Amino acid sequence: MINITIDNKPVQIPEGTTILQAAEKLGIKIPTLCCLKDILPITSCMLCIVKVEGKRNMLPSCATKAEEGMVVINDDPSVAAARRTALELLLSDHAGDCMGPCQVACPAGMDIPQMIRYMSEGDSSGAVKVIKEHIALPAVTGYICPAPCEKACRRGHVDESIAVRLIKRCAAELDLAESLPYKPDVSPAQDKKVAVVGAGPAGLSAAYYLAQEGVSCTVFDKNEKPGGMLRYGVPEDDLPRSVLDAEIEQIKKLGVEFKQGVCIGTDIPLEELKSGFDAVFIGTGKASPDDSLKFSINSGTMETDIPGAFAGGDVRKGLKLTVRSLADGKKAAVSILQFLNGEKVTGSISPFNTRMGKLEPEEFKQFPAAVKKEERNKPSDFSDGIDKNQAVYESAFCLHCDCRKADLCRLRIYAQEYGAKPTRYKGSHRAFRYIDEHPEIVYEPGKCINCGICVHLTEQKKEKLGLTFIGRGFDVRVDVPLNRSIAEGLSKTVDEIVNACPTGALAFKGK
Numbered sequence: 001m002i003n004i005t006i007d008n009k010p011v012q013i014p015e016g017t018t019i020l021q022a023a024e025k026l027g028i029k030i031p032t033l034c035c036l037k038d039i040l041p042i043t044s045c046m047l048c049i050v051k052v053e054g055k056r057n058m059l060p061s062c063a064t065k066a067e068e069g070m071v072v073i074n075d076d077p078s079v080a081a082a083r084r085t086a087l088e089l090l091l092s093d094h095a096g097d098c099m100g101p102c103q104v105a106c107p108a109g110m111d112i113p114q115m116i117r118y119m120s121e122g123d124s125s126g127a128v129k130v131i132k133e134h135i136a137l138p139a140v141t142g143y144i145c146p147a148p149c150e151k152a153c154r155r156g157h158v159d160e161s162i163a164v165r166l167i168k169r170c171a172a173e174l175d176l177a178e179s180l181p182y183k184p185d186v187s188p189a190q191d192k193k194v195a196v197v198g199a200g201p202a203g204l205s206a207a208y209y210l211a212q213e214g215v216s217c218t219v220f221d222k223n224e225k226p227g228g229m230l231r232y233g234v235p236e237d238d239l240p241r242s243v244l245d246a247e248i249e250q251i252k253k254l255g256v257e258f259k260q261g262v263c264i265g266t267d268i269p270l271e272e273l274k275s276g277f278d279a280v281f282i283g284t285g286k287a288s289p290d291d292s293l294k295f296s297i298n299s300g301t302m303e304t305d306i307p308g309a310f311a312g313g314d315v316r317k318g319l320k321l322t323v324r325s326l327a328d329g330k331k332a333a334v335s336i337l338q339f340l341n342g343e344k345v346t347g348s349i350s351p352f353n354t355r356m357g358k359l360e361p362e363e364f365k366q367f368p369a370a371v372k373k374e375e376r377n378k379p380s381d382f383s384d385g386i387d388k389n390q391a392v393y394e395s396a397f398c399l400h401c402d403c404r405k406a407d408l409c410r411l412r413i414y415a416q417e418y419g420a421k422p423t424r425y426k427g428s429h430r431a432f433r434y435i436d437e438h439p440e441i442v443y444e445p446g447k448c449i450n451c452g453i454c455v456h457l458t459e460q461k462k463e464k465l466g467l468t469f470i471g472r473g474f475d476v477r478v479d480v481p482l483n484r485s486i487a488e489g490l491s492k493t494v495d496e497i498v499n500a501c502p503t504g505a506l507a508f509k510g511k
Helices: 019-026 078-091 102-107 111-119 126-134 140-142 148-152 166-174 201-212 241-252 270-275 320-339 390-394 410-417 453-460 492-499
Strands: 001-004 009-013 050-051 069-075 193-199 216-221 256-260 280-282 307-311 441-443 468-470 477-479 504-506
Touching: 009 019, 009 492, 019 069, 050 078, 078 410, 102 148, 102 280, 111 126, 111 166, 111 390, 126 166, 126 390, 140 166, 140 320, 148 166, 166 241, 166 390, 193 201, 201 216, 201 241, 201 280, 201 320, 270 280, 280 320, 307 320, 307 410, 320 477, 453 492, 492 504
Parallel strands: 001 069, 193 216, 193 280, 216 256, 280 307
Antiparallel strands: 001 009, 050 069, 441 504, 468 477
């Protein structure tokens, strides 16, 4: 047995143990992308490097054997900086998006590709669940949203953008027509109360997401009925009031209480309201110069300069788009929950994202949906919405240019953790390739970091062909030998290599 210390913590380990293994024994997390148990260290990612006293250079902890008396430094700014550089170098040649351009363009950050995957299979219930994770009033926005997501849709470079707004509206209206529309899980009731001022989109959204967390919400509004500008500013021809009423009813079913005909600031002073609640959200719409509610808002956390008060929607800066106000409401709900729990109010975290940018015409042909022989009824042909069959049909033309493994990709997870910038080292990345000839998986070589895990696994499990490194130097890539297809190369190791792949290079098909 030998003794070493890692970040001033002593540990006794058998001779021959690596620094990484010793750290695991201490419960110290050292990141790695190319290391897998029962496979010899590959040291290709250099993310697991640490400092060792007396050594000139940092060393890969996955391959460096511990020595008696060794002093290892893992938690150090210089180590973090070196790991960030390693991640940025890997990202500089990354040909793939974490999120599809449509999701990036959506002010609410809705996972549009996932919604479309559900609809392509006729599963409108699954689609609604995805939608309502981010948008409290999907049917409403299905009528009036200007659909910035469609302007960003890559399908538009092939023929015409996917009809995202109409697909969303179809899923939402099918749900509302059910005897029991979708109701999200609600956490046990907390001993916390929040007053929501204004029953417009921002206030409705804040109440919807707070109620799901077990927070008691009371909405105060000066008008006779809830809805704010959606009811009193949008023409009935553009937004049927029956749709608005039906979606507000779903919010009421979560236990949200509405008090109409009450003007906060006039009928009840804000300070008096605050005294009866643990926090206040103000979503009163665009403020006028003589409005008794004046205040500044932190756009990152939605906090105001009034302690315990948060705000969003048009009251913030005249956001104009309903979907932006809905996004503000959810964003504020996250901050309010942090405030109620006595945590530091930091707001929601923006997910890490890499972007390929503009693709060349030949790259578009990599998407199976882009080269479908079937003639498409274009979205511009749709007039008064679409039915379920049309939504399923339209969904089949989505290119699905998002990453199918974005939430599990360790490259993305660590890039977020270390604050890596994907554009730090600029230059041309590899051409985009999308190989889906295998019945179970998709292979995107542009996301491969050449860690070698899949190569070693297929060799270890004795695949007949498996995967191997092909080429030399900067041109090296992982592929099936002898120019054979992925379908021929992989049979018995499919689950193992997809689960072991540290990026989205190898991913399962479907949802």
